[in-house]
Amino acid sequence: MSPTYPTASTTRHHSNRRTVGVAITAAAILASSGIAVAAPAAATPHPAPPTTAASAPADGSMRDVAQQMLAIGNPGYLARINDGRRVSTTVAGVADMATGRALRAGDQFEIGSNTKTFTATLILQLVDKKAVTLDSPVSAYLPGVVPNGDNITVRMLLNHTSGLFSYTGDPEVLSIMQNDPQHNWTERELLTAAFAHPPTFAPGKGWSYSNTNYTLLGMIAQKLTRSSLADLIRQHIARPLGLKHTYYANPRATNTGPGYAHGYAITFADGTPKYTDHTGANIGGWAGAAGAVISTTSDLSRFYSALLKAELFSRAQLQQMKTTVALPREFPIKGRYGLGLIKFDTPCGTAWGHGGDTQGHHSTTAVSGDGRRTAISDSTGKASDLAPNDGITRWTNAEFAAQKVAVCHMLGTPVPGSLIRELHGTAP
Numbered sequence: 001m002s003p004t005y006p007t008a009s010t011t012r013h014h015s016n017r018r019t020v021g022v023a024i025t026a027a028a029i030l031a032s033s034g035i036a037v038a039a040p041a042a043a044t045p046h047p048a049p050p051t052t053a054a055s056a057p058a059d060g061s062m063r064d065v066a067q068q069m070l071a072i073g074n075p076g077y078l079a080r081i082n083d084g085r086r087v088s089t090t091v092a093g094v095a096d097m098a099t100g101r102a103l104r105a106g107d108q109f110e111i112g113s114n115t116k117t118f119t120a121t122l123i124l125q126l127v128d129k130k131a132v133t134l135d136s137p138v139s140a141y142l143p144g145v146v147p148n149g150d151n152i153t154v155r156m157l158l159n160h161t162s163g164l165f166s167y168t169g170d171p172e173v174l175s176i177m178q179n180d181p182q183h184n185w186t187e188r189e190l191l192t193a194a195f196a197h198p199p200t201f202a203p204g205k206g207w208s209y210s211n212t213n214y215t216l217l218g219m220i221a222q223k224l225t226r227s228s229l230a231d232l233i234r235q236h237i238a239r240p241l242g243l244k245h246t247y248y249a250n251p252r253a254t255n256t257g258p259g260y261a262h263g264y265a266i267t268f269a270d271g272t273p274k275y276t277d278h279t280g281a282n283i284g285g286w287a288g289a290a291g292a293v294i295s296t297t298s299d300l301s302r303f304y305s306a307l308l309k310a311e312l313f314s315r316a317q318l319q320q321m322k323t324t325v326a327l328p329r330e331f332p333i334k335g336r337y338g339l340g341l342i343k344f345d346t347p348c349g350t351a352w353g354h355g356g357d358t359q360g361h362h363s364t365t366a367v368s369g370d371g372r373r374t375a376i377s378d379s380t381g382k383a384s385d386l387a388p389n390d391g392i393t394r395w396t397n398a399e400f401a402a403q404k405v406a407v408c409h410m411l412g413t414p415v416p417g418s419l420i421r422e423l424h425g426t427a428p
Contacts, residue, residue, distance in 0.1 A: 009063070009090070009091055009092070058420065058424060059415070059420065060405050060408070060415030060419060060420040060423065061409075061415075062079060062081070062088065062090040062405070062406070062409055063090065063092075064405075064420075064423070065077075065079070065090070065402045065405050065406065065423065066079070066090050066091070066092035066093075067092065068398055068401075068402065068423050068424060069092065069093075069379055069398070069399075069402060070092055070093050071398075072394055072395045072398045072399075073266050073268070073273040073381055073383070073391065073395060074093065074266075074379040074380060074381035074395075075093050075094050075095075075097050075103075075262075075264055075275070075380045075381055076091075076092065076093030076094050076095055076103035076261060076379070076380035076381075077090075077091070077092050077093055077103075077377070077378070077379050077380070078090065078091045078092075078103055078104075078105055078107070078261075078297060078377065078378055079091075079297070079375070079376065079377040079378075079406060080105070080297035080298060080301055080374075080375070080376045080377075081374075081375045081376075081406060081409055081410050082301060082373050082374045082375070082410075083373065083409065083410045083411070083412060084372065084373045088409070089105040089297070091103055091104060091105050093380065094380075095107055095260070095261040095262060095380065096262050097262070097264065097275060097277070098277070101258065103261055103380065104259070105297065105298075106245070106259065106296055106297075106298065107259055107260060107261040107296065108245050108253075108255060108259060108260045108261065108294050108295065108296050109260075109261040109263065109294070109295070109296070109361050109363065109378045109380065110249075110253070110263055110283060110291075110292075110293075110294060110356075110358040110360065110361045110363075111291075111293050111294065111295050111300065111356050111361075111363050111365075111378075112287070112291045112355070112356020112357050112358045112361060112362075112363055113211075113290060113291045113354060113355060113356035113357065114291075114293065114295075114300065114354045114355065114356040114363060114365050115214075115248075115287070115289065115290060115291045115292055115293040115356065116214050116289075116290060116291070116340045116354060117303075117304070117307065117340045117341055117353075117354050117365075118233055118237060118293055118303075119214050119217050119218055119221070119229075119289045119290070119340060120158055120217070120321065120339050120340025120341065121236075121237060121307065121312050121313065121340070122221045122232050122233070122236060122237070123154065123158065123217055123220065123221060123339075124312075124313045124317040124320065124321060124339065125236060125312065125313050125317075126220075126221065126224060126225075127313075127317055127320070128313050128314050128316075128317055131224050132154060132220065132224065133154070134153065134154050134155040134158070134320060134339075135153050135154070135155055136153060136154060137149060137150050137151065137152060137153055138152050138153065138154060138157060138216060138220070139152075141154070141220045141223065141224070142216065142219060142220060142223070145191070145216070145219075146164070146191075146195075146216065147195055147199075148199070148203065151203045152164070152203045153203075153204075154217070154220070155339070156203055156204055156213075157213040157214070157216055157217050158213070158217065158339040158340055159207075159324070159325050159337050159338060159339055160207055160208060160209050160210055160213055160337060161203070161204050161205075161206065161207055161325055162199075162203055162210065162212075162213055163199040163200045163201040163202060163203055163204075163205065163206060163208065164194060164195075164199060164200070164210050164212045164213060164216075165194050165195070165197035165198070165199065165200060165210065165212065166194065166208075166209065166210035166211045166212050167190040167191070167193045167194040167211060167212050167215070168211050168286075169197075170193040170194065170196070170197065172193060173190070173193050173286075177286055177359070181278060181281040181282060181359070182281065182282050183282060183285065183286075184251070184282065184285055185251075185282065185285030185286050185288075186285075187215055187218070187219055187288065190212070190215055190286070190288075191212065191215065191216075194210075194212040194215075206328075207325055207326070207327060207328055207337065211287075211290035211291070213290075214288075214289045214290035214291075214340075215288055215289055215290060217289055218288055218289025218290075219289075221289075228248075228250065229248050229250070229288070229289055229292075230247065230248040230250040233246070233247065233248045233293065234247060234248070236312075237303065237312065238299075240312070241302055241303060241306050241311070241312075242302070243295070243299040243302060243303060244299070245294075245295060245296045245298075245299050246293065246294065246295040246296070246299045246300075246303070247293070247294055247295075248284065248292055248293055248294075249283050249284040249292045249293070249294055250284050250292075251282045251283070251284030251285045251292075252280055252281070252282055252283065252284060253279070253280065253283065253294050255294075256279050256280055260279075261361075261378070261380050262277050262279040262360065262380065263277070263278050263279055263358060263359065263360020263361040263380055263381070263382065264276060264277055264278065264360050264380060264381045264382070265278055265359050265360055265381075265382055265384040266381045266382065266383050266384060266391075266395070267383075267384055267385050267391075268383065268385055268389050268390070268391020268392055268395070269385055269387070269389060269391075271390075271391070273391065275381070277360070278358070278359040278360040279360065281359060283358060283359075287358065291356060291358065297376040297377070297378065300365050300374075300376045301374040301376050304352075304353060304365055304366075304367035304371070304374055304376075305367060305371045305372070305374055306371065307321075307341075307367070307371065308352060308367050308368065308369060308370060308371030309370070309371040320339060321338050321339040321340065321341050322338050322341065322343070322352070323338060323339070324336030324337055324338045324343050325337055325338075334346070335350075338352075340354070341353070341354060342354055342355075344366065346404070346407060348404075348407040348408060348410075348411050348413060349407075349411065350369065351366045351367060351368055351369070352366070352367050352368075352369060353365040353366035353367055357382055358382065359382060359384070360380065360381065360382055361378055361379065361380060361381075361382060362378070362379040362381070362382050362399060363376070363377065363378040363379070364376070364377045364378075364403055366407075373410060375406050375407070375410050377402070377403070377406065379399065383395040383396065394425055397422065397425065398422075398423060398424075398425060400422075401419060401422040401423035402423060404419055404422075405419060405420075405423060
C-alpha cells in the first residue's frame with residue numbers, strides 16, 4: 001500500500017510568554033567540519049512524497065514551509081513555535097512510510113547534536129558542585145586517555161577549541177556506520193579512531209566542530225557520578241523539568257511504535273529520492289553523549305527555555321555557557337559558539353540554540369536570551385549523498401530557508417519575498 005501524505009496543518013494555542021527567538025540548523029556544522037552521515041549501501045525505494053503541492057500557498061506561511069519540506073523529499077515535517085503570544089504547531093507528512101501513519105505534533109524523534117546542550121548542562125551542574133573546573137586539563141579527570149590531555153581543558157571540549165579530530169570524519173567509522181548500523185560501538189573504539197588522526201590545530205588555537213569532544217565530556221560525567229548517561233539525563237534534566245518523552249537511547253530508541261517518528265536517509269544520486277529507514281539503529285553507540293537523546297518539540301521547548309532561565313544550574317554557569325568564541329569566517333552560520341550552545345546572529349535578531357542531524361532526522365532548536373520564546377522543528381529525512389547533486393543541494397537550501405521563515409513567524413515579521421523564493425528554490 002502506498003503511504004498517504006496528509007495536508008500540512010497548523011494549530012495555535014495562546015501563551016502569555018513574550019520575547020524573541022530564532023531557529024537554526026546543524027546541517028552547516030556537520031558539512032563544514034567534515035562530519036558526514038554515510039549514505040546507505042543499498043537504499044530501499046519507497047514512494048516519494050509529492051514534488052508539487054497545488055494547495056501550498058507559496059506565501060512563506062508555516063503551512064507553506066511544511067509543504068516545501070515534503071516537496072524536497074522529506075517524509076514528514078513538524079514545527080513548534082512560541083512567538084511570545086501563542087504556541088503554533090505545524091505538522092505534515094508521515095511518521096512511518098511503510099504504514100502511512102501520519103506524523104503528529106507530539107511524536108518523539110532523534111534530536112542528534114541538540115544532545116550536546118544536554119551533555120554541557122550535566123557538566124555545568126558538576127561545576128556548580130565543584131566536582132569539575134572548566135579550565136582544568138582533561139587529564140585531571142581522564143588521566144592517560146587523551147593525547148596532549150595536559151593542555152586541553154574541559155572548556156575547550158565544550159566549545160570545540162580542543163583541536164581533537166572528530167571520529168565521525170574517520171572513513172572507517174563512516175564505513176561501519178553505513179554497512180553495519182547495529183555495530184556495538186564503545187567509547188574507546190571511537191576515541192581510537194579519532195586519535196589516529198593528528199589534531200586539527202593546537203589546543204585553544206582554532207575552532208573545529210568535533211563529536212570526540214562530547215564523547216570525552218560524557219566519559220567525565222559518568223566517571224565522576226558513577227552513573228550512566230541515561231540515568232544522568234533522566235535524574236538531572238528530564239525528571240526535574242517534567243520531560244516525560246525525553247530520554248537517552250541506551251543504545252537504541254526503545255519507543256518506536258505509534259508516537260515515534262521514523263527517520264529516513266535520503267539519496268538523490270539517480271534523480272529520484274530513495275529512502276532507508278534507520279529507526280532502531282545503534283544511535284547510542286555511535287552518537288552517544290554527542291547525539292543520542294530522543295525527545296519531542298514540546299519537551300525541547302521546555303528544556304531550552306529552562307536552560308536560558310538558569311533553572312538547571314546557577315546564573316554563574318549560565319554566564320559560562322553563554323561565553324562564546326568566534327566561528328571561522330568561512331563557516332556558513334553567522335554567530336559564535338558557547339559551551340554546547342550556539343549564539344546565532346541573523347537579520348531577525350540574536351538567539352541561542354543548537355541543531356542536530358542523525359542518519360534519518362534533521363532537527364533545529366532555538367531560544368531567546370531570556371528563555372521566553374522558542375522554535376523547534378524536525379524533518380524526518382536526512383539527505384545522505386556523500387557526493388553533491390541537485391537533490392541534496394535543493395534539500396539543503398530549502399531546509400535553511402525554512403528555518404529563516406520560522407524566525408519571521410516567531411518575531412511577527414512579514415516574510416521577505418526573497419526568502420519565499422529561496423524556500424521554493426526560485427531564488428536567482
